[in-house]
Amino acid sequence: MPAPERAAAGWAVAGFVAFVGLWALASGWIARPQVFPGPLSVAATAWERRLDLVDAAGRSGLRVGVGWVGASALAVPLGWAAGAVPPLDDELRRFTGLVRSIPPFAWLPLLLLWVGIGDTTSVLVCALGAFFPVLEGARTGSSQAPPALLHAARNLGASPARVLLAVRIPAALPGTFTGLRTGATFAWMSLVAAELVGADGGLGQLILDARNLARPDLAIAGMLCIGAIAWSVSGVLHQLERGARRWGVA
Amino acid sequence: MIRVRGVSRTFVEARTSARVPALDGFELEVSRGEFLAILGPSGCGKSTLLRLLAGFDRADAGLVEVDGAPVTAISPRRLLVSQDPALFPWLTAAENIGFGLRAQGRADPARVEALLVEFGLAGAGGRYPRELSGGMRQRVALARALAVRPDVLLLDEPFGALDALSRESMQALLEATWLASGATVVLVTHSVDEALRLADRVVVVSPRPARVVGSVVVESARPRRAGSHPELRERLMGWAVP
Ligand SMILES: Nc1ncnc2c1ncn2[C@@H]1O[C@H](COP(=O)(O)OP(=O)(O)OP(=O)(O)O)[C@@H](O)[C@H]1O
Ligand SMILES: [Mg+2]
Numbered sequence A: 001m002p003a004p005e006r007a008a009a010g011w012a013v014a015g016f017v018a019f020v021g022l023w024a025l026a027s028g029w030i031a032r033p034q035v036f037p038g039p040l041s042v043a044a045t046a047w048e049r050r051l052d053l054v055d056a057a058g059r060s061g062l063r064v065g066v067g068w069v070g071a072s073a074l075a076v077p078l079g080w081a082a083g084a085v086p087p088l089d090d091e092l093r094r095f096t097g098l099v100r101s102i103p104p105f106a107w108l109p110l111l112l113l114w115v116g117i118g119d120t121t122s123v124l125v126c127a128l129g130a131f132f133p134v135l136e137g138a139r140t141g142s143s144q145a146p147p148a149l150l151h152a153a154r155n156l157g158a159s160p161a162r163v164l165l166a167v168r169i170p171a172a173l174p175g176t177f178t179g180l181r182t183g184a185t186f187a188w189m190s191l192v193a194a195e196l197v198g199a200d201g202g203l204g205q206l207i208l209d210a211r212n213l214a215r216p217d218l219a220i221a222g223m224l225c226i227g228a229i230a231w232s233v234s235g236v237l238h239q240l241e242r243g244a245r246r247w248g249v250a
Numbered sequence B: 001m002i003r004v005r006g007v008s009r010t011f012v013e014a015r016t017s018a019r020v021p022a023l024d025g026f027e028l029e030v031s032r033g034e035f036l037a038i039l040g041p042s043g044c045g046k047s048t049l050l051r052l053l054a055g056f057d058r059a060d061a062g063l064v065e066v067d068g069a070p071v072t073a074i075s076p077r078r079l080l081v082s083q084d085p086a087l088f089p090w091l092t093a094a095e096n097i098g099f100g101l102r103a104q105g106r107a108d109p110a111r112v113e114a115l116l117v118e119f120g121l122a123g124a125g126g127r128y129p130r131e132l133s134g135g136m137r138q139r140v141a142l143a144r145a146l147a148v149r150p151d152v153l154l155l156d157e158p159f160g161a162l163d164a165l166s167r168e169s170m171q172a173l174l175e176a177t178w179l180a181s182g183a184t185v186v187l188v189t190h191s192v193d194e195a196l197r198l199a200d201r202v203v204v205v206s207p208r209p210a211r212v213v214g215s216v217v218v219e220s221a222r223p224r225r226a227g228s229h230p231e232l233r234e235r236l237m238g239w240a241v242p
Helices: A003-030 A039-048 A050-084 A086-100 A104-114 A119-143 A147-155 A160-197 A203-212 A216-247 B046-054 B093-103 B109-118 B134-147 B164-181 B192-198 B230-239
Strands: B002-012 B019-030 B035-039 B061-066 B078-081 B152-156 B184-188 B201-205 B212-217
Touching (some): A104 A160, A147 A160, A160 A216, A203 A216, B019 B046, B035 B192, B046 B061, B078 B134, B093 B109, B134 B152, B134 B164, B164 B192, B184 B192
Parallel strands (some): B035 B201, B078 B152
Antiparallel strands (some): B002 B019
């Protein structure tokens, strides 16, 4: 590990230790474990209910994964095309300006009415959450491909299709990864909200059930799970993004 | 044959909306197979002229013609090596040099290898542009352009970042390539000596908006010695505006 990354990892561990310490102090001071359990009792619950947590995380992860991948499969090519063709971009903005301003969660009542409670609704909410950030990242990356490189490629005899594949898309990768990462975060946030309203299992359901059963320890375990998953996915995508940046336009 | 007639190009500064005329009624002719050098002060419009010749940019008025047809698009027959090398950062030096051949469906690894050796880049073929020095990048850009054998080569200070010795050897290489290919070359340079060393004809242009203020024909045999033609040098310097 290079020195800056070692330092960053050190700070992350220190932050985590400080967080757990403060949490333990606060819960000890409040001294009402049935309302605000400490880290130890949450850890014990998490271990005891590990199968439920893994099952819930699996269901949630699958919904987010399908929604995010589906949305990205549509948004990435569309964003690349829009970034390459300004009139298409203007048209797309006119067309989506209103829709993109609606939070994905606001679609839920309508989706529940049309599709009902179930995986499809959750997947659609995730897809809605992911779509516009991914579109925006891909579009920005593609529209900011350096004109000098596009000119050089055409000058060397590349066809428009080849300019797109060999120059515009490589140049768009860093921006695209930023969009994918933001999209994943949005999808995950939208999902938990959707599951809180109604779904068959999943981490959102798990923390809602925990509240109904008056089990704050389980709710906190579920919340930590949500945070940990989102954090690691974002971390992985961040590494990919940095790789693309190093490799791509400096 | 290149013909530039009454060409004007005015830019509008983004912040102040001020009009910046880079070229105004510019006139120039270059015969087929001629090696022309252009000397002129910084910011006078030399790069603008080359970009118009390459089809990267369009004139506001006037005529830019190559071989009897107006320049309306970018074409691999007129290759511009720009002042900033514009290498593809995600491709190695060798892949950059091979880009044009591959794009035109005639990939030729042997030719790429030969160009690497010729341009003093043997062993650097696998490196990415950010791993090359400024002078090496310029050499890759020139090799990338020569690989596709253009009819017209437009060179915008291609040797600016080179030390005196590699500059000398690159000039010799460019001259040899030009003699063998019969291409037309328009070379923008800040060096009077480089112009006199390489060109059939040297034109001096005025400060912005650029206008040809003088022209000398260099007739001596090649290869020329550095520092020859003191009398032509005097005339060129006489036109130069400090
Ligand atoms: N896109 C642009 N927008 C506004 N002004 C521009 C633009 N391109 C060039 N200019 C201006 O036009 C003038 C000529 O520029 P050009 O790059 O052709 O000069 P040059 O002769 O190549 O100079 P140098 O020797 O320093 O490379 C300059 O004053 C420059 O500021
Ligand atoms: Mg210039």
